[in-house]
Amino acid sequence: MSKKTLANQAAIVGIGATEFxxxxxxxxxxxxxxxxxxxxxxxxxDPSEVDGLCTYTMDHNPEIEVHRLIGAKELTFFSRxxxxxxxxxxPIHQAAMAIATGIADVVVCYRAMNERSNYRFGTGMQDTLxxxxxxxxxxxxxxxxxxxxPASWVAMSARRYMHETGATSEDFGRVSVASRDFAATNPAxxxxxxxxxxxxxxxxxxxxxxxxxxxCCQESDGGVAIxxxxxxxARDLKQKPVIVRGAAQGACDDQQMMTxxxxxxxxxLPEMGLVAKQLYQQSGITPEDIQTxxxxxxxxxxxxxQLEEFGFCDRGEAKDFVRDGHxxxxxRLPINTxxxxxxxxxxxxxxxxxxxxxxVRGTSVNQVNNVEHALVTAGTGxxxxxxILGVDV
Amino acid sequence: xxxxxxxxxPRRPRPGxxxxxxxxxEGLKEDxxxxxxxxTCGELRHPPGPMxxxxxxxxxxxxxxxxxxxxxxxxxxxxxxVPPFANPNPIGLIELEEGTRLVAGLLDIEADEVRIGQxxxxxxxxxxxxDDHAIALFRVTDKSAEAA
Ligand SMILES: [Zn+2]
Numbered sequence: 309m310s311k312k313t314l315a316n317q318a319a320i321v322g323i324g325a326t327e328f329x330x331x332x333x334x335x336x337x338x339x340x341x342x343x344x345x346x347x348x349x350x351x352x353x354d355p356s357e358v359d360g361l362c363t364y365t366m367d368h369n370p371e372i373e374v375h376r377l378i379g380a381k382e383l384t385f386f387s388r389x390x391x392x393x394x395x396x397x398x399p400i401h402q403a404a405m406a407i408a409t410g411i412a413d414v415v416v417c418y419r420a421m422n423e424r425s426n427y428r429f430g431t432g433m434q435d436t437l438x439x440x441x442x443x444x445x446x447x448x449x450x451x452x453x454x455x456x457x458p459a460s461w462v463a464m465s466a467r468r469y470m471h472e473t474g475a476t477s478e479d480f481g482r483v484s485v486a487s488r489d490f491a492a493t494n495p496a497x498x499x500x501x502x503x504x505x506x507x508x509x510x511x512x513x514x515x516x517x518x519x520x521x522x523x524c525c526q527e528s529d530g531g532v533a534i535x536x537x538x539x540x541x542a543r544d545l546k547q548k549p550v551i552v553r554g555a556a557q558g559a560c561d562d563q564q565m566m567t568x569x570x571x572x573x574x575x576x577l578p579e580m581g582l583v584a585k586q587l588y589q590q591s592g593i594t595p596e597d598i599q600t601x602x603x604x605x606x607x608x609x610x611x612x613x614q615l616e617e618f619g620f621c622d623r624g625e626a627k628d629f630v631r632d633g634h635x636x637x638x639x640r641l642p643i644n645t646x647x648x649x650x651x652x653x654x655x656x657x658x659x660x661x662x663x664x665x666x667x668v669r670g671t672s673v674n675q676v677n678n679v680e681h682a683l684v685t686a687g688t689g690x691x692x693x694x695x696i697l698g699v700d701v
Numbered sequence: 702x703x704x705x706x707x708x709x710x711p712r713r714p715r716p717g718x719x720x721x722x723x724x725x726x727e728g729l730k731e732d733x734x735x736x737x738x739x740x741t742c743g744e745l746r747h748p749p750g751p752m753x754x755x756x757x758x759x760x761x762x763x764x765x766x767x768x769x770x771x772x773x774x775x776x777x778x779x780x781x782x783v784p785p786f787a788n789p790n791p792i793g794l795i796e797l798e799e800g801t802r803l804v805a806g807l808l809d810i811e812a813d814e815v816r817i818g819q820x821x822x823x824x825x826x827x828x829x830x831x832d833d834h835a836i837a838l839f840r841v842t843d844k845s846a847e848a849a
Contacts, residue, residue: 439716448716452836453806454786468774471817517777
């Protein structure tokens with residue numbers, strides 16, 4: 309086996325974020341350059357030094373325009389990773405590879421969107437498809453039947469998961485309640501000081517049965533940026549370095565965009581299992597070595613099989629994990645301590661990367677004790693990605 | 702119906718039809734539910750594509766499905782309410798007797814009566830009688846059946 313590894317080749321040295329709202333009142337490019345320069349200031353790196361920029365699809369801020377506006381000079385690495393929220397950790401993965409191979413020294417990963425005020429993914433696809441490429445023709449298997457929204461595509465998988473494991477709507481609710489509990493004590497969260505009860509979850513209206521309103525993440529305006537450089541340089545900068553112990557992408561057999569309905573087993577997330585396998589292999593750690601995690605929560609049901617794929621519990625037993633409160637404040641693995649995308653904001657997962665950085669630095673408003681490693685996952689039901697971040701040792 | 706009047710009737714979104722999937726939509730026009738079949742190894746596949754993932758053959762034909770299957774999963778869509786769909790709108794993931802699965806709207810059943818395991822049969826559905834386009838919906842044939 310090759311001795312080459314991505315582990316410990318790059319460090320996160322800066323994070324920046326705008327406020328999270330339902331209407332930012334300014335352009336997406338303004339959000340982008342605000343959060344990028346905030347992250348660079350957090351790191352103590354001058355914007356002119358940025359030579360790498362990386363985002364992921366559904367962001368509309370071109371790398372070269374961000375580069376031009378922050379006054380940087382020479383861009384040697386730029387990329388935009390496909391599959392939206394599934395790529396939430398992928399820019400970090402790409403940045404680490406670029407830094408490890410000497411392609412770039414200072415890479416900024418960013419996501420800035422007026423998702424709520426400009427787009428609203430939740431309204432679904434309603435138009436005739438204009439251009440039947442192989443990729444767009446995919447939706448033709450669903451939209452003529454009214455299966456038109458991200459919630460509906462996830463709900464189909466969630467129902468089968470419930471059937472096979474015995475998980476219930478209340479179990480999904482337990483994920484939501486714990487996230488809103490963390491959001492309630494996070495002043496940056498949109499739902500700051502607004503906790504919910506399981507009863508309120510159960511009384512919230514159906515969006516796509518078996519998904520209720522409080523199973524669905526917010527729609528948000530805002531921007532987040534993450535700065536990476538080498539661990540050597542990181543040790544001379546302002547912040548405590550956060551080391552990338554593992555970074556990975558994953559897509560698996562018969563992978564579809566949100567609708568992997570055709571596999572023999574439909575209630576698992578093999579692409580997330582593939583990410584987990586790589587992350588544990590790179591980092592050399594086990595689930596017991598992870599103190600907190602950001603588990604992608606566009607919709608609550610997919611949080612459960614992610615816990616299983618990462619080995620925090622056995623197959624089909626995530627329902628027991630959340631019934632025991634292991635995922636909540638004070639539990640064995642507090643997840644989404646920023647409030648998640650249910651409670652803080654839906655910035656397509658990059659705000660979760662920022663929270664994992666704060667947990668490793670020891671600066672989260674909902675700090676978990678003695679964090680050595682934090683896990684971050686990206687969008688589920690789609691080709692995905694993940695990270696293990698750790699303290700510098 | 703005049704073109705102007707037709708334009709005012711909310712229509713279901715239409716699929717994007719291309720060289721890789723047109724056989725499926727052409728089949729529905731003739732009341733046939735077709736499954737792509739590898740001519741080299743015989744594997745069935747849906748959604749269709751130009752290469753067999755099992756043997757890499759580019760040669761394929763189709764199998765006419767018997768039209769019967771069971772509900773493998775389902776949802777009831779409440780929001781967003783989009784005409785002309787029923788609200789709530791029950792939509793199934795159908796496992797055909799031949800083994801492949803496909804998504805289809807469910808007919809003749811209330812949303813709260815749908816269960817995994819119920820048997821279904823295909824209905825070739827046209828929004829207007831003279832439509833040159835059809836989709837495959839499914840009717841639940843035994844509401845009392847449920848998966849073990
Ligand atoms: Zn074949």
